[in-house]
Amino acid sequence: REIQRGDEVAWYADGDNIVQSEYNPATMYVFDRVFGPATTTRGVYDAAARHVVHGAMEGVNGTVFAYGVTSSGKTHTMHGDQKSPGIIPQAVKDVFSFIQDTPGREFLLRVSYLEIYNEVINDLLDPTSQNLRIREDSQGTYVDGIKEEVILSPAHVLSLIAAGEEHRHVGSNNFNLLSSRSHTIFTLIIESSSRNVECEDREVTLSQLNLIDLAGSESSKTETTGLRRKEGSYINKSLLTLGTVIAKLSDGKASHIPYRDSKLTRLLQSSLSGHGRVSLICTITPASSNAEETHNTLKFAQRAKRVEMYAAPNKIFDEKSLIKKYQKEILRLKQELEQLRQGICDKPYSVTNDEEDLYILRQQLEAG
Numbered sequence: 001r002e003i004q005r006g007d008e009v010a011w012y013a014d015g016d017n018i019v020q021s022e023y024n025p026a027t028m029y030v031f032d033r034v035f036g037p038a039t040t041t042r043g044v045y046d047a048a049a050r051h052v053v054h055g056a057m058e059g060v061n062g063t064v065f066a067y068g069v070t071s072s073g074k075t076h077t078m079h080g081d082q083k084s085p086g087i088i089p090q091a092v093k094d095v096f097s098f099i100q101d102t103p104g105r106e107f108l109l110r111v112s113y114l115e116i117y118n119e120v121i122n123d124l125l126d127p128t129s130q131n132l133r134i135r136e137d138s139q140g141t142y143v144d145g146i147k148e149e150v151i152l153s154p155a156h157v158l159s160l161i162a163a164g165e166e167h168r169h170v171g172s173n174n175f176n177l178l179s180s181r182s183h184t185i186f187t188l189i190i191e192s193s194s195r196n197v198e199c200e201d202r203e204v205t206l207s208q209l210n211l212i213d214l215a216g217s218e219s220s221k222t223e224t225t226g227l228r229r230k231e232g233s234y235i236n237k238s239l240l241t242l243g244t245v246i247a248k249l250s251d252g253k254a255s256h257i258p259y260r261d262s263k264l265t266r267l268l269q270s271s272l273s274g275h276g277r278v279s280l281i282c283t284i285t286p287a288s289s290n291a292e293e294t295h296n297t298l299k300f301a302q303r304a305k306r307v308e309m310y311a312a313p314n315k316i317f318d319e320k321s322l323i324k325k326y327q328k329e330i331l332r333l334k335q336e337l338e339q340l341r342q343g344i345c346d347k348p349y350s351v352t353n354d355e356e357d358l359y360i361l362r363q364q365l366e367a368g
Contacts, residue, residue: 010291011284011298013037019284019298023291029298031305037286041080044281045090052209052277053091056190057098057107059205059313061276063212063268064091067239067300068283069293070216075180077283078213079165087281088186088211092157095188095209103195110148110189111157113164116263117182118234123147124164124184134263139206140270148189161186169231181231183238183264186211205313210271214239214264217293238262243300245272250306277311280304 013036014020014028021027033047052062064087066074080086085093099107113124114132123129126147135144151157169181188209215235241262248254249272259269271278282301284294 005287005289007287007289009286010288011286011294021295029302031301041077041084041086042090044077045087048279048281049087049091050094052279053094054098055277055311056188056207056209057095057102057192059190059192059207060311061207061209061271062278063210063271063276064279064281065210065212065214066281066283067214067242068216068297069285069290072216072283072285072290072297074216074283075213077281078211079161088161089154089158091188091209091211092154095190096154105192106195108191109151111151111160112143112146112148112187112189113161113184114143114146114187115168115182115184116238116267117169118231119238119263121263122167122182124167125149125160127167134266140275141267143267180213180215181228181235183215183235184213185267186213207313210268212268238264241265242268243303246300246304246307249273250303252306252308272307274307274309275311276309278307278309 008022010022012020012022013034015034017030017032017034019029019031019034035044035047049064052064056062066077066087068074076084076086078086078088080089095109111125115122115124120130121132121134121143123132123143123146129145129147132146133144134141136142149160151160164184164186168184188211190207190209191204193204217236217239241258242265244261245257245259245265248257257273259265259272265272270276280301282297284297286294
């Protein structure tokens with residue numbers, strides 16, 4: 001499209017670590033990794049996201065998000081397509097492969113999927129839950145009332161994502177026919193514990209993996225009116241706040257970080273404040289028509305690179321753990337079954353509606 005429009009190359013990848021200006025050779029930026037236009041989504045995942053996903057499976061909170069201007073490739077990077085799956089589907093597949101390769105631990109996985117549209121939080125897994133509120137507890141910020149689904153397979157997760165995408169706000173502008181008009185946060189909550197049944201008080205590891213597709217910042221070149229202009233205003237405001245937060249964190253001397261100035265930075269507070277692993281993927285276009293926007297993205301990425309992280313596994317011992325509730329209930333049912341076998345069960349026990357009883361039990365456990 002840019003070639004047809006007569007654009008020239010304004011920025012280019014010089015090796016695996018440098019982005020260079022075509023017009024000013026003295027202007028260059030050095031990063032941990034730079035991907036050229038021939039890079040596959042698999043290559044991006046292996047270099048930029050795999051270590052974050054594996055860390056989350058080991059109990060370290062992780063966040064991967066894509067940042068860039070409209071139509072620079074964020075959603076393709078995070079979601080991809082059937083031929084080139086993006087970071088989210090590859091992460092889901094990797095999570096279940098990790099579980100198969102870790103027979104000594106048992107895992108319980110839950111997911112939630114939300115969007116921030118015009119500074120309003122909507123549940124993409126439950127379209128009736130809109131305008132949700134952010135709360136805070138000892139473990140950080142969370143969205144009150146968000147639906148969490150216990151997941152059992154990669155296909156199950158991908159079907160939930162596909163259903164959620166149907167409810168996401170998208171729209172057209174003069175850069176993109178289906179431009180994302182909201183930020184989305186896909187969260188995988190991971191609980192795990194040892195399979196050693198001899199240990200009565202088994203330690204539970206709890207972590208979160210956030211996979212985030214940000215709406216693109218929009219310049220004055222984007223010809224919008226009415227609703228699209230309003231959406232663009234909210235998007236730019238939240239991304240500006242994100243930029244301010246990153247700038248203050250990279251400075252290391254700021255006494256106040258304005259996390260509360262937007263819903264996005266409020267939800268990312270735990271991740272950005274250094275408690276976990278974060279991989280920021282900045283998508284840019286080499287086109288001369290977006291040279292200024294690309295330069296701004298590069299400066300944002302450079303500031304973000306200076307933010308210090310202190311990752312450590314999370315441990316929980318209290319009864320808030322869902323996996324502990326399942327373990328105790330399974331143990332109780334095994335004991336009752338053994339009593340039935342020995343003929344010493346004091347109370348009648350019906351086994352006519354096993355599936356229905358198990359479904360009701362799961363609902364009660366998830367409700368706490």
